[in-house]
Every structure is written in structure tokens, then in C-alpha cells.
Amino acid sequence: MSDAAIDVLGIGNAIVDVLTHAEDGLVEAHGLAKGAMTLIDAPRAEAIYSVMGPGVEVSGGSCANAMVGAAALGSRAAYIGKVRDDQLGRIFAHDIRAAGVAYDTPPAPDGAPTARCLVLVTPDAQRTMATYLGASVELGPEDVDPELVAAARITFLEGYLWDPPRAKEAFRAAMAAAGGAGRTVALTLSDPFCVERHRSEFRELVDGEVDLLFANEEEIVSLYEADSFDEAAELVRGRCAIAVLTRSAKGSVVVTANATHEVPAAHVEQVVDTTGAGDLYAAGFLHGLARGRDLPDCARLGSLAAAEVISHFGARPEADLAEAAGALA
């Protein structure tokens, strides 16, 4: 890998989370898939919000959370994603910059408001998400600066980008720029329902441009319509350079053409809210890889960052991750 000004560049849907505690009944009443992300339109967002309890607004977005985590670990991180120039958009931009992530995507001057995700945290600490994409659908290839992509060791793309049509073009433009510059292209499958929506295209991506794939157990099983995790892990082997498969409390498995590394989950005293677990795992892994750590170490950094974020309410790190990671060295 040649020298790079940026360790990790993330591209994703720029979203503000509205977190609330909720009973299972609310999740069921609105037909949301528990533990997963459902796309909703503006009227449905209004309907769910109107019956939700008081909320806490925090900048979110899967890939943005990962970039904030990587920056907290010491990576030079950057982010591309679209907000509207409204109050929530300004909050999103402030927060990601204040977390040390370079962020220069111009906000949309009109159209739909900044995207928001209603996050219902049930008493079992599971989070169910309902996302109104709003302004994030305005992200297009014109927002992807090829020089920025070429300057990043790793470009990390979220599968959710496949939902808004123009974002998909931005995604393809970024992959082309990263590939052309000999950089690493990383993809997270984001969500089992996202895999269902885009299965054949995601398989092609993994076979083609993707070097590093992140997926949890449900997502990888869905991608290959496998009968078991082990079968899915064998099906993905060799299709991309590195497949990183997360299994919640069972830890994670890193699969390459010739090797398999199993790494246990980091200890958590009490799981408060699983929002952001996958994002922060990716943050740790990407940080390790950008800094030249070996694969088991990358997985351990991922587990450690995920453990921190599930031990409190919200999807972005609160503790000093760099200090915690130092204990691993």
C-alpha cells in the first residue's frame, strides 16, 4: 500500500438518530422488524414519532458511526454523506467534525429534510430502527471526489447506500476511484433486509470489486441463502480477499482464501443498547487494518470497540477508545 493521507473514508446515508425506550408492543403495532432496519416514508415516520416516548437526538448513520469510531481510535477518517441545510443537518455536520472526522459534503439547499432514524430500544436492549431517508437520497456521484478516494487507504461503503438510486451511482463512482488508485474497497452488508432487497447485486460486488466484506451471521446466511453459518462462511471464502463475519456474543470469524481466524467477543458487564455494535466493530477492524495490524488483531480491535458501544445508550463511543485499544497492544 502506498502512502495515504487518510486511513479510512466512509460513504453512507447521513442520518440523525432519535433514540427512545419502547415496549415490544410498539414495535409490533407498527409492523417493524425487530432488531432490523425498516425504511419508512415521511407520513409513517410522523405516525410512529407521534406515539413514541420522549427522544434523545444523536447523530448516527451506520457508516458515519464507524468513521467516528475509527477517529476515536486514532485513524485519520473522512466521511461523505448528504444532509439538508436544516437544524438536524447542522447538528449532523457539527457532531461528525467535532469527533475528528473530515466532512465536506455540501448540504442540499432544498428538498426533503435531513434523514432520521427512529430507534426503539426494547427492554431486552435490542434496537429496532425505522429510517426516513430524507435528504440522504440526494447523495450522487458529484459528491464523490476521486482525489479524496484515492487518498484513502480504505474506502468503506455501507450496503444501505444501495437503497437510494443516486447513492448507488455515488457508490459505484467511489469503487471505481478506489480500485483505480489501488486502494482497498470495503463493504458492509448493513442489514439482512438490505441483503434481501439487493442480493444478486451484492453477490456480484463481492465477487468483483470488494476486497473486504463485513457481514453478521444473518446477513451472510441471507446473501448466499445458506442453511447455516458454517455453510455461508465456506461459500464466501475466496470470493473477496477478506470476509469478516460477526456473530454477536459468539465473537467474529475472519475468512480468507487460505485461513480462518476465530476471535471471541470482548467482555461486557451489561448490555444496555446494541445500537451501533456492527458499526463500531467495523471501526476497530478498519483502524487495525489501516495501521497494518494482523487480521486477528484487527478482529480484537473490532470486538473491543463494539463492547464499548453496547454498554451504553447510543451508537457512538463515549469512552476513550484509543486508551482502551492501547491495552491490546
Add this chain to the structure above:
Amino acid sequence: MSDAAIDVLGIGNAIVDVLTHAEDGLVEAHGLAKGAMTLIDAPRAEAIYSVMGPGVEVSGGSCANAMVGAAALGSRAAYIGKVRDDQLGRIFAHDIRAAGVAYDTPPAPDGAPTARCLVLVTPDAQRTMATYLGASVELGPEDVDPELVAAARITFLEGYLWDPPRAKEAFRAAMAAAGGAGRTVALTLSDPFCVERHRSEFRELVDGEVDLLFANEEEIVSLYEADSFDEAAELVRGRCAIAVLTRSAKGSVVVTANATHEVPAAHVEQVVDTTGAGDLYAAGFLHGLARGRDLPDCARLGSLAAAEVISHFGARPEADLAEAAGALA
């Protein structure tokens, strides 16, 4: 007291809090008074926000926090305060209603945006507040429905209302309506700097229309320019029916013409963030009083609600306060 449809009606500045962890250096660099509230204009709000860390947005406002606390304890609570019809205004309105507080003040259709308070929580768990009043200055007497005031056992006013000129008129209108209906008028002095700004007028209010006064140690000492807490407590005695004086870890003292009740603070495992302590103390006390509890019991309910809110980040209750208060019965 005759029958009332509402236990407590609060009138205050409607504010969204932007909470962040900060070092003491940031508080000093911006000339903010540590542990107190400083009023700032829009450019200064922008300047502080631009150097602040990532934030968490939560509906706030001293009096609104108290009403949410009272509702959580089981009171029928209502609130009057002004937001703009913008994203933060809609968040404020949603959250207070979702907390069970009746809220019908029409939002301002134009003018300044919804008020926000930058809350800097330093490592010692103290909070320093910088408030941009925004749309809350638009509150005026036309927003105070005399029938609503007459329907409330207690009308609770925050001293901060004395800052925006038209809010002061609203405050006076509410006091007149409450007095005319034979209801209880409660006032919190809000903040020692607020007392400095309006000392003589606050003294007149206490001598005249106020039945129930809330003040912490610094505020009551400042109000009477006393040399000690004990001196201030004697100076306020008999000026209003009940003076409730809070002393943080030293508990609270309830002073009437003929009696003094000292009540210890409730035990807190770890103080995380003192934001909202005074507001929630008032919530507990007001709830007790509206429900006919004796004064020491009211003070105990106040201590209990304050203890809950300082044990986590943010100014509104997270635990089931009614359940916790049940243990007192």
C-alpha cells in the same frame, strides 16, 4: 383548595439542550460562569458550538423539566412556553407531550429559531449552561390562558422568565390569574446570576404574590445579600407561605412562618451530571404538595427525584419515578 383539573402548570422558557462532555478549559475560554447559566446571543452560541464536542440533543428548559418530572410522578401537569415551528421546536413539543404533559402553546411562525442551551458537563459532573433564548422571547401574555391557570392547583414560574421582556408580562398575567382563582403561585429563582439581574423585583414578588418559593443556597443568599445560609433562611421566613431551600448534598430546608423542616439528600451511588437537579427537586415537591402531602414528605419526594436525575446524563428522568416514590409512601 378547591377541585382542580390540573395539579401543576409550569410556565418557562422552552429550550432544547445540547449536552456535551467538556474540559474546564473550554468553560473558561468562553468566559462562562461554571455551574451557572449565562445568556448568550446567536453569534456567541455559534462560536461556542463550533468548538464543542459532539452533542446529544434533549428537550430541556428548567420549568419544562420540572413538569416532566411531576408527570412522571403521577401529577396532571401542563406547560406554557414558546418554540419556533422548526425541527427543534417540533422535537420539544413532541417530547413534553410524550412525557404526559399537556402543551398547547402555538409555535412562533417566524423570527428566531427555537431556544437552545449548550450544556457543558465537566469531569466533576458540574454543568455549565450557555443559553440562546431564540424563540422563547416571543412568549407573551396572549399565550397565558386564564382558565388554564385557574384550573391548576399550583402555577410554577421560573425566574428565567424575567429575562425576556414579554415573558415577564406573561408571568404577571399568570400570577394575576392564579391569585384571582385562589390558587398557589410558586416561583423558582432559577440561578444566582438571574437573581443578580432581577434582585429587587424578585424580592417584591416574594413579599407579594408568591406563596411558594424555591431557591438553592447561592440564590437565597444572593436574594437577600446575606452573609450566610442561616441568615438568608431567617430573612425569607414569613415573607411567603413556604420557602424551600435546597443545599445539594446537604439536603433541603423548608421554612414557614412558624416551622423549619430539614430533610437530608437522597443517596446517590455516583453523581454523573447535575443538570436538572433543581428542576427535579421542584417536581417532587410540587407533586407532593398538589397531592396534599405534608411538607417534610414533599421535600423527601423532591430529594428522591433529584437523586434520580443526577445519577445519569441529562435533565429529564429516566427511571420510573412513580415506582421509586411509591417506596416512600
